[in-house]
Amino acid sequence: MEVKKIIKTLREKNQLTQEQMAERLMVSRQAISRWENGDTQPDTESLKLLSKEFNVSINTLLGTPRKLICQCCGMPLNEDDLISHEQDGSFNEDYCKWCYENGTFVYDSKESLIDFLAKQMPNPENLSEEAMHNQIDLWLSKLKHWK
Structure with a gap:
């Protein structure tokens, strides 16, 4: 799904007007309109705020361009509810x-x-x-956390 559709769907799912969403994200209503029309895309800070405010990963907001896997155990992170969070509630897309x-x-x-x-x-x-331990060790050794 395209970024513009994801943002509009997110807004509608939360029953917000463009004005209400703009207030929550500290941007103008016109910015929301431009995002939803595909004229522009949110900048990095806006993506972080969208992620935190609506509990969706940045990867999901961008239309899932990357195949995420946990860099500790290797599990695919194909759903936002599998992705870890930092203490402040933000997503950490490196780990399950x-x-x-x-x-x-x-x-x-x-x-x-x-x-x-x-x-x-x-x-x-x-x-x-x-042999099982050796096989798992070989796999884990390729992940960022264990390098």
Whole structure:
């Protein structure tokens, strides 16, 4: 979906006029109109405010241009309700809500995450515990958090 449609849908879903939305975002009604018509797009600060005010990720506001994955466990972040939040309520699009909560990482070490994942993941090839741990470790080592 295009940015202009996303913003209009967000406004209508929250039953706001352009004027009311403009007040919440500290912009003019004309800015909202230009965004919804596709004449302009919100700047970075406006996107951050939209994200926080309406609890949607910036990635979603931009029409999901990036395929997000948790940089701790590798889980796809294809829904906003899976994405973690900072203490101030803003989204942290690098991590899932299970690995990073309110500005704090849940797993103290890669080994503790590997132990958890090894118990949760299917093992159709009946790999040994050591082989399963090695496979998960190899995958996690490619993610930003564990580099």
